[in-house]
Every structure is written in C-alpha cells, then in structure tokens.
C-alpha cells in the first residue's frame with residue numbers, strides 16, 4: 001500500500017528508535033525527566049518563547065492553549081475550517097466552557113481585517129467577549145497553505161490593541177518554515193501560545209508541544225495533569241521527537257516536491273481538480289466537482305489499486321506526502337491516480 005492519507009502514518013526509523021533507547025528518562029510528572037526538560041527548553045528557544053510543555057497530541061496542546069487564554073463563557077475566533085473547530089470534537093466547549101465563532105477565509109488564507117471584524121473584546125454582560133483568535137499554519141483543511149506573514153503581523157497589531165490573544169496551531173509550522181525560510185522565532189513573535197507537532201512531517205510516533213511564557217506553561221502543566229495528560233518516563237517519546245527536529249526538518253522539502261509532482265499531473269488531467277496555487281507544502285486537496293465519482297468512490301477504487309487516500313468531504317479528497325514515501329512510490333501513485341481520474345471524466 002502507498003499511504004497518502006496523512007503525514008501521521010510514518011513509522012520511526014531505526015536511528016530514531018536508537019535515540020529512544022539511549023534516552024535518559026525520569027518521572028516527568030515530578031519534573032525529573034531530563035530528556036523532556038532539555039527538549040522543552042530547546043523547542044521553546046527555537047520559537048523565542050520562555051517555556052514548553054510536551055503533550056501527547058496536537059489536540060491536547062491546542063486545548064491547553066485555549067484553556068489558559070480563554071475563560072469559561074468567553075470566546076475564541078477561528079477560521080471555519082480550522083482543526084480546533086472541525087476536528088477536536090467540540091473540546092473547547094466540552095472541556096473549558098469556551099464558545100467559538102468562525103470567520104470565513106478565501107481559500108483558507110488569513111485576512112486579518114476580516115478575522116478581526118468579528119472580535120468583541122469587551123462585550124459583557126450581554127454578549128460574549130472575545131479573548132483569543134486562532135490561526136492555523138500551515139492550514140490542514142485549507143490544503144496545506146501557508147499563512148502570509150504580513151496578515152499575521154496585522155492581526156497581531158489589531159488583536160493586541162484590543163487585549164485579545166493570538167494562538168498559533170502550528171502542527172505543521174515546520175512545513176511553513178522550510179517552504180518560506182521564515183525563522184521559527186519570527187512566527188513566535190506574534191503569538192502568545194503556539195502548538196507544534198512532532199508526529200506529522202517530522203516522523204515521531206507520538207508527541208506535540210505547547211510553547212508560551214513560563215507563567216502560562218505552568219498553568220497549562222496543571223491543566224495537562226487535570227486532563228489526564230501527565231506522563232511518566234516520557235523522555236522515550238521526547239527523544240524520538242527531538243530526533244525528528246534535529247534530522248528530519250530539512251527533508252520536508254522533499255515532501256513538498258512530491259506533493260507538487262502529484263498536483264501537477266492531476267491538474268494536467270483537468271485543472272479544476274486541483275488549485276495549484278494552494279499546493280504550497282505537503283498536502284494536495286482535490287476538488288472532485290468536475291467528475292462523476294465522489295471522494296469515497298475514488299478512495300475505494302484507489303485502495304483497490306494499492307493507494308490509500310483521505311476522502312474528507314463528499315467531493316474533497318486529500319493526499320498528504322511524508323517521509324515514508326519514496327520517489328518511486330510517488331511516481332506509481334501519480335500514474336494510478338491520473339489513470340483513474342482520466343477514466344472518471
């Protein structure tokens with residue numbers, strides 16, 4: 001099987017497993033795991049932040065961020081296709097009593113004024129007050145697009161003048177960094193909290209991190225325990241994540257080249273199938289409106305042909321490239337996908 005469902009499907013490499021075996025561990029709930037402690041400090045520094053908190057998942061890091069930024073009965077603003085809105089199963093409401101309103105974005109690209117237009121920083125006691133705005137970079141359901149830095153900067157200016165915090169869902173900020181050469185600490189300047197994932201393009205089996213001020217991380221640490229996310233000798237996982245940061249970051253460029261190869265050959269079948277402008281990193285979003293098959297039918301036929309893909313909407317199919325795919329597998333996938341799409345026109 002050639003697995004294009006997600007960049008989360010990668011398996012640890014032998015060198016990553018070796019790094020795990022060599023890790024010096026301790027009980028992290030007691031703050032004793034030196035691998036975790038050093039790694040949290042290291043990643044925080046990369047983003048110009050004071051402190052980090054290793055978490056089991058990106059969703060947990062996002063939810064801890066929202067928990068420390070927004071109080072019960074207050075509001076988060078986010079893009080309508082944001083992961084925190086669509087894929088965390090209402091956690092902000094369920095776990096933290098946060099209400100969410102969404103703004104729409106052309107092709108999921110942040111428009112600072114449009115986003116900020118919804119903000120109501122001091123609306124109480126009759127309306128809900130906005131406390132935070134989330135930005136996703138790269139944008140998963142937006143097809144891996146990179147958010148423009150000038151819009152981030154503008155939103156930061158508008159939000160801080162109103163006392164509203166910005167959270168970055170940076171599960172794939174690594175891809176944005178590699179594609180643009182914008183330093184990670186440059187992104188760090190504009191966000192009060194940042195979540196990053198090691199279990200996607202960087203290839204770790206498990207692990208994410210929340211980054212912020214020491215004060216906010218101390219509060220998030222308490223909430224992580226309360227949510228059942230305190231882990232013990234978790235240096236084993238932090239070592240894998242650190243190996244991913246140290247050794248796999250530059251190779252994300254290859255994932256981006258592979259996504260481009262797939263996208264261009266699909267566009268050559270019918271340009272309506274994929275918006276090439278939005279293929280900026282490792283995700284290719286297919287719009288199947290111009291063919292008779294729906295996404296689950298295309299996915300089923302490709303599966304029968306040895307290719308796994310992600311049908312994420314009736315007419316939306318997602319392909320994601322990652323480090324466990326060889327050049328040869330990308331060529332095979334490209335040919336089989338093109339053959340199927342040509343026959344379905």
Ligand SMILES: Cc1ncc(COP(=O)(O)O)c(C=O)c1O
Nearest residue numbers: 057058059060083136140169171
């Ligand atoms: C943009 C984004 N944020 C957060 C997450 C959540 O990560 P996890 O699956 O580790 O909870 C994902 C997962 O795909 C994601 O794509």
